[in-house]
Amino acid sequence: MKKKAFRAAAPYTLPICAGFLFLGMSYGFLMKSKGFSFIYPMMMSLVIFAGSMEFVTVNLLLAAFHPLHAFLLTLMVNARHLFYGISMLEKYKNMGWKKPYLIYGMCDESFSVNCTADPPPDVDRGWFMLFVTLLNHIYWVTGSVLGALLGYAVHFDTTGIEFVMTALFLVMFIDQWEKTKNHKPALAGLGCSAVCLAVFGSGNFILPSMASIILCLLAGKKRNREETEEKEW
Amino acid sequence: MVTTIQKILTIAVVAAGTMLTRFLPFIIFPEGKTPPAYIAYLGKVLPYAVIGMLVVYCLKDSFSSGHYAIPEAIAAVFIVILHKWKKNTLLSIGAGTALYMFLVQNYFR
Structure with missing residues (x-):
């Protein structure tokens, strides 16, 4: 049952794999270039697992300590999750022990696959969605760590690397603009x-x-x- | 100077905030409760507005201080054109960042 669900889930995540490795690596590399050990991007990708907010958090960590501001900014940047949750109320119903992890790992990409993908009827939906979420989580953490490690190995002038975040949001803005x-x-x-x-x-x-x-x-x-x-x- | 404890606290706060946004709907609407109309409405429109805010957030320092404003404007226009043309997310982000880094390292020091 698990094997079948994994085989059904993996192809859906391949494009995300490419994207997450690239973005995760840019993120890890950015963190390293700002003077953080690879432990930071690794732990942040593991526990926060929200790409855009992790980029914003780099700035929060470099600025003066202001937890309330950080909290409110997180709520605002991640407010969209509220609406993912509302859309997934039905689909995540009756998932037992898998449910908390499915919700925990509900980043944009896991949501979009789990919300739209139609696994074959003989595939267990719970395991399918669990593997989608888990694989995405693994890609993201792996990307961040690889990027940070690359930062130890490669030494070139990284001035301006932080523009990767601006580029990311700009591209998301254009994509959204053209969708509606x-x-x-x-x-x-x-x-x-x-x-x-x-x-x-x-x-x-x-x-x-x-x-x-x-x-x-x-x-x-x-x-x-x-x-x-x-x-x- | 921000201490390690403060950094860990900031990360914890961001993680907690993120989890709150993910778990809250499942806590408020257990089993078949329908969310009110204005929540559903905000759900539709807020994502568009927030990305707009994040674009401004990223460009805030050049807006206010003028530092790097020209290379940021050049790279941003380049990304918009490239993305409209090729519609390839990774290419747009990669090439746009590379162009910006090239500009600030060579011409706008």
């Missing part, structure tokens, strides 16, 4: 943050950005509803 016709949420995110950055400065703009984004989005929802109601009239 409604660009208002994306523009609200950019706009509110840019205004808050201008008003509050680079040290203090995240919290007001988060608050104004949520207000903007909720106001947008209300207006949308009123518009559709008017049309119905």
